[in-house]
Amino acid sequence: MAFYCGVDIGSTWTKAVILGEENEPDYTRALVRTGISFESAALSARDEALARAKLTPDDIERTFSTGYGRMNAEFADGRRTEIACHAKGAFHSFPHPCHVVDIGGQDNKIIQLSEKGAVEHFLMNRKCAAGTGSFIEEISRRLDIDMKRLEELAENANKEITLSSFCTVFSATEVIKLIREGESPENICKGVFNAVVARVTEMGTLGDKIVLTGGVAAAFPIVADILSNATGATVFIPEHAQFTGALGAALEAAASN
Amino acid sequence: MPKLESLKKMKELVAGHFTGLDAAAKDPSRKVAWCTSVGPVELLRTFGFEVYFPENHGAVLGASRKANDYIPRANAAGYSPDICSYLTADVGAFLAGETPLSHGYGLKSVPTPDILVYNTNQCRDVEDWFAFYARHFDIPLVGINSPVQVGDVTDELVKTLVPQYEELLPVFEAVSGVKFDIDRLREVMADSAETSRLWGEVLGTMAHRPSPMTFFDTSVHMAPAVILRGLPEASDYYRMLLKELATLTEGNVSAVNKERFRIYWDGMPVWGKLRELSTFFNEMDAALVVSTYCNSWVFEAFDPSNPFESMARAFLELFIARSDKAKEGIMAELCEKFSVDGVIYHDAKTCPNNSNTRYGLPQRLRTLTGLPFTIVYGDLNDLRCFSEEQAKTSIEAFLEQIEGGRA
Numbered sequence: 001m002a003f004y005c006g007v008d009i010g011s012t013w014t015k016a017v018i019l020g021e022e023n024e025p026d027y028t029r030a031l032v033r034t035g036i037s038f039e040s041a042a043l044s045a046r047d048e049a050l051a052r053a054k055l056t057p058d059d060i061e062r063t064f065s066t067g068y069g070r071m072n073a074e075f076a077d078g079r080r081t082e083i084a085c086h087a088k089g090a091f092h093s094f095p096h097p098c099h100v101v102d103i104g105g106q107d108n109k110i111i112q113l114s115e116k117g118a119v120e121h122f123l124m125n126r127k128c129a130a131g132t133g134s135f136i137e138e139i140s141r142r143l144d145i146d147m148k149r150l151e152e153l154a155e156n157a158n159k160e161i162t163l164s165s166f167c168t169v170f171s172a173t174e175v176i177k178l179i180r181e182g183e184s185p186e187n188i189c190k191g192v193f194n195a196v197v198a199r200v201t202e203m204g205t206l207g208d209k210i211v212l213t214g215g216v217a218a219a220f221p222i223v224a225d226i227l228s229n230a231t232g233a234t235v236f237i238p239e240h241a242q243f244t245g246a247l248g249a250a251l252e253a254a255a256s257n
Numbered sequence: 258m259p260k261l262e263s264l265k266k267m268k269e270l271v272a273g274h275f276t277g278l279d280a281a282a283k284d285p286s287r288k289v290a291w292c293t294s295v296g297p298v299e300l301l302r303t304f305g306f307e308v309y310f311p312e313n314h315g316a317v318l319g320a321s322r323k324a325n326d327y328i329p330r331a332n333a334a335g336y337s338p339d340i341c342s343y344l345t346a347d348v349g350a351f352l353a354g355e356t357p358l359s360h361g362y363g364l365k366s367v368p369t370p371d372i373l374v375y376n377t378n379q380c381r382d383v384e385d386w387f388a389f390y391a392r393h394f395d396i397p398l399v400g401i402n403s404p405v406q407v408g409d410v411t412d413e414l415v416k417t418l419v420p421q422y423e424e425l426l427p428v429f430e431a432v433s434g435v436k437f438d439i440d441r442l443r444e445v446m447a448d449s450a451e452t453s454r455l456w457g458e459v460l461g462t463m464a465h466r467p468s469p470m471t472f473f474d475t476s477v478h479m480a481p482a483v484i485l486r487g488l489p490e491a492s493d494y495y496r497m498l499l500k501e502l503a504t505l506t507e508g509n510v511s512a513v514n515k516e517r518f519r520i521y522w523d524g525m526p527v528w529g530k531l532r533e534l535s536t537f538f539n540e541m542d543a544a545l546v547v548s549t550y551c552n553s554w555v556f557e558a559f560d561p562s563n564p565f566e567s568m569a570r571a572f573l574e575l576f577i578a579r580s581d582k583a584k585e586g587i588m589a590e591l592c593e594k595f596s597v598d599g600v601i602y603h604d605a606k607t608c609p610n611n612s613n614t615r616y617g618l619p620q621r622l623r624t625l626t627g628l629p630f631t632i633v634y635g636d637l638n639d640l641r642c643f644s645e646e647q648a649k650t651s652i653e654a655f656l657e658q659i660e661g662g663r664a
Binding site for chain 2: 068080081082083084107118119120121122124126
């Protein structure tokens with residue numbers, strides 16, 4: 001049996017996926033911190049995934065890399081951008097015309113897919129990381145609240161707040177103002193997730209079916225509810241949302257001859 | 258792409274341009290004018306002015322990656338990081354008393370002007386830019402205040418502009434000490450018209466598949482069309498270049514390794530990243546075969562028999578000065594003529610007038626032509642506004658999108 005590997009070297013996390021010919025839904029996954037060496041992170045993620053699948057590098061027919069560090073994975077046989085891979089991975093889980101919204105560590109993407117899964121148009125956020133995973137991390141530090149508790153607090157909010165700044169640093173300043181004014185941590189946390197969604201919806205028009213991918217969707221499913229409320233769309237989160245790009249890369253590897 | 262002999266010639270011409278300006282600035286009997294690139298150069302040449310183009314200096318600062326050394330200096334002097342980075346790089350370099358022309362051509366400084374002449378058809382920044390020098394040198398600042406968002410360039414509109422050109426004549430006479438001679442103007446206009454026609458022909462060779470040049474080549478080859486407009490040397494240069502290009506197109510020589518994608522580049526070059534982007538597009542098998550920017554120096558209206566009106570018309574027809582509706586029409590025609598697969602828009606942070614991304618034009622052009630587009634966020638000179646990795650990902654994904662659409 002042939003196996004294919006996809007490695008998504010993102011700004012914060014590196015994800016690896018190993019896929020057999022059967023395209024099994026519960027494919028093997030591995031996640032490592034990207035750190036300061038893209039190459040090492042890619043190798044670690046791949047090796048961890050291989051170990052879990054009880055395979056060796058020789059068992060892998062082809063490997064494709066994607067993400068910011070895609071050029072650094074020298075062991076890969078090919079590479080694709082994260083746009084192509086998120087499109088492929090998302091369509092694999094949700095084979096319908098839709099908009100893929102990927103909220104990553106440092107950037108957001110909107111990808112419009114045709115009924116055949118082809119990329120019809122895509123948008124990336126501009127240079128600032130406001131509304132991305134890094135933004136949530138920064139605000140969590142500012143609030144001195146563990147990332148894992150943000151969603152739980154937000155779920156108990158009794159007021160809607162949105163941070164309006166395009167800039168992560170200025171958003172943090174808005175948070176300080178809210179704290180000074182005595183706003184509850186629950187409402188501020190909800191405001192942070194509202195801001196994440198606002199930064200996405202102002203990027204471009206979304207249709208009635210959205211596939212939400214990336215680490216933020218995986219860690220904070222509340223974002224899907226807020227996005228659905230804001231757009232009226234049905235929002236679908238793939239089971240392993242953070243691995244969508246790596247899955248797409250593995251699928252590209254399998255499709256490439 | 259093989260190295261063209263013409264490039265050697267161009268280097269000589271550009272060197273001659275700068276050393277000639279330097280000599281003129283040091284000679285009290287000769288006069289130097291600074292002019293915007295789409296200003297009334299033809300009139301200035303009629304009076305014997307040597308003409309220097311600060312925008313060209315801005316591009317040299319960008320291409321030599323010196324711009325970011327100087328922009329902060331202008332910012333500190335009150336010129337915002339949000340305004341034209343040609344202006345801020347140029348003014349910053351002036352405040353620092355430095356110029357890349359020293360290293361390149363042995364000039365101690367930029368040539369001191371006797372008069373400053375602008376045309377706001379490009380933007381208001383050019384007037385503010387030149388006003389800085391008018392205050393510094395205490396010399397006349399004159400120009401054309403042009404309408405913007407021009408739809409149809411009608412005879413009536415052209416006629417309203419002509420008096421502005423005529424009003425420049427006594428000022429030019431006073432500064433140059435030369436009396437206006439319409440026959441001399443007709444000669445200069447004839448040279449400009451010929452240069453313009455030939456430059457258009459040069460750009461037209463890129464309609465050939467594969468294209469013998471890309472936008473990165475034409476961003477260099479355009480120099481004579483800008484800085485030597487109105488001089489016979491410019492036309493001679495393009496005749497030489499055209500001969501070489503004919504050999505390339507006959508031999509089906511491709512500018513990129515393997516032309517798989519033909520792309521329209523809209524907006525300014527990222528001057529400090531020309532080499533990196535050129536290499537990147539080459540690796541991606543993508544040829545940038547047409548651009549709004551390089552096409553801007555094709556002035557079809559120039560007519561020596563009717564110099565004032567044709568000048569006014571040509572400068573009103575300038576792409577940057579046109580309404581979005583007119584721009585959409587022009588771009589759609591070029592997309593078809595050059596058989597492009599898609600459009601890449603450069604949204605230049607400090608050049609809103611040359612960034613056609615901010616009022617929905619890309620979306621409308623996509624509806625009109627069916628061609629996909631993407632936007633690269635950057636700047637002409639201020640590399641603080643450009644994320645190379647993000648731009649490359651965007652471009653690569655765009656090419657993947659085009660490829661996917663063919664499957």
